[in-house]
Amino acid sequence: MIKGLYETHIQVSNLENSIQFYTEVLGLKLAHMDETRPIAFLWIGDQKESMLGLWEQKENLQTRHFAFSADTNDILNYSVDFLKTKNLQPYNFMKNGSIQPMVFAWMPALAIYFNDPDGNQLEFISILEGVGKPELGVISYQEWMEKSSEMI
Known part of the structure; x- marks a missing residue:
């Protein structure tokens, strides 16, 4: 339904x-x-x-989180620059200072985060091909690609 x-x-x-x-x-x-x-x-x-x-x-005011669907290529190649040109600060799920998109290996999905003016946490996300690997946690896209090629 x-x-x-x-x-x-x-x-x-x-x-x-x-x-x-x-x-x-x-x-x-x-x-x-x-x-x-x-x-x-x-x-x-x-x-x-x-x-x-x-x-x-x-x-x-109670802030929330939600995600916009996006293409993997757009997230990898354009999202960070797009956000910066709009004076928005991109960040990854780990909030470790990196502005590179990260992969949630359990899904698997690629994502990058940013906030709206009120602090609502927004996300661009793209489901990746392949089988989820929860044991990998949250990793860089490069790590995901390396691990994915090892699984083939």
Whole structure:
């Protein structure tokens, strides 16, 4: 019955600023803004594939985490530069100072993280081909490729 996740919602401190960030910086499209309450809905993808809801919360803001699907090639070759040109600080899951994407070997998936202006933790993620290897933990893409070639 379940085919995927269609939408998620997060709290933001300033709705106008967040709409600007998600549309102008990340390229999402404004779908609807409810004038009766401080909420906006943004399309993710060209075909109304999924939606992000932004709820303005002036007090007791609770930050969240979610991930955007991306192509492996884009994450490897463009994501870090893309984020830097948008004045966003990329970081990996380990938060060890490296800005290189990491592989969650159990899935396997390649990911890089960054934050929105309110501190919500955002991620670009791509599922990799192959069988997951949970025993490898979280490793660099290079390590994943070396281990993957050893498994063939």
